[in-house]
Amino acid sequence: MKNFTKVLKQHNLKTTPQRLAILEAVYKYGHISIDTLYIEIKKVFNSISQATIYKNINIMINSMLLFEVKLPNEKSVYEIVQNKHSHFLCNCCGEVTDIYIDTKQMIDNISKEYSFTINQTDLVFSGTCKKCKDFNILKN
Ligand SMILES: [Zn+2]
Ligand SMILES: [Zn+2]
Structure with missing residues (x-):
């Protein structure tokens, strides 16, 4: 604690x-x-x-x-x-997981391609987590 x-x-x-x-x-x-x-x-x-x-x-x-x-x-x-991180939301069980990926390259690309200034980079990915995927395989 x-x-x-x-x-x-x-x-x-x-x-x-x-x-x-x-x-x-x-x-x-x-x-x-x-x-x-x-x-x-x-x-x-x-x-x-x-x-x-x-x-x-x-x-x-x-x-x-x-x-x-x-x-x-x-x-x-x-x-x-x-530490700064992104998130993954499972649409199946609703669990939110921390993801550590390097977003710098992506932000640089967007900034260059669109001439935007990006100052908010909170990313949330969503889909099915491993636990739910494994559970669905078992069920079928
Ligand atoms: Zn899940
Ligand atoms: Zn988090």
Whole structure:
């Protein structure tokens, strides 16, 4: 378990039991949706509202402690900021996996080809994950 009190302090944020609970849940899941987060946090703070959770998440996003992964046709998931990476969304089980690929060449090509300046490079690939593919093979 990480020392999230220290992490909050490093980001100049006040430590509250709610924030610690949110960070621990995000850490445990890797990527977590607001719905799952709400269920997890409610176990500890029975009367907490989704608005309060959102408020805290947004504060931590603005402080670059949390990152919102925007998924196509799905609700966003949240993760703790780490090395830049892309994501894979399984349309079958909904699992989100971190992918580490070098996107530099691709960005250079697009910039050159279209004369665009690219400043947002969050990539989400989607399809069927290995687990679901193996399961489907077994089923057929
Ligand atoms: Zn899957
Ligand atoms: Zn990720």
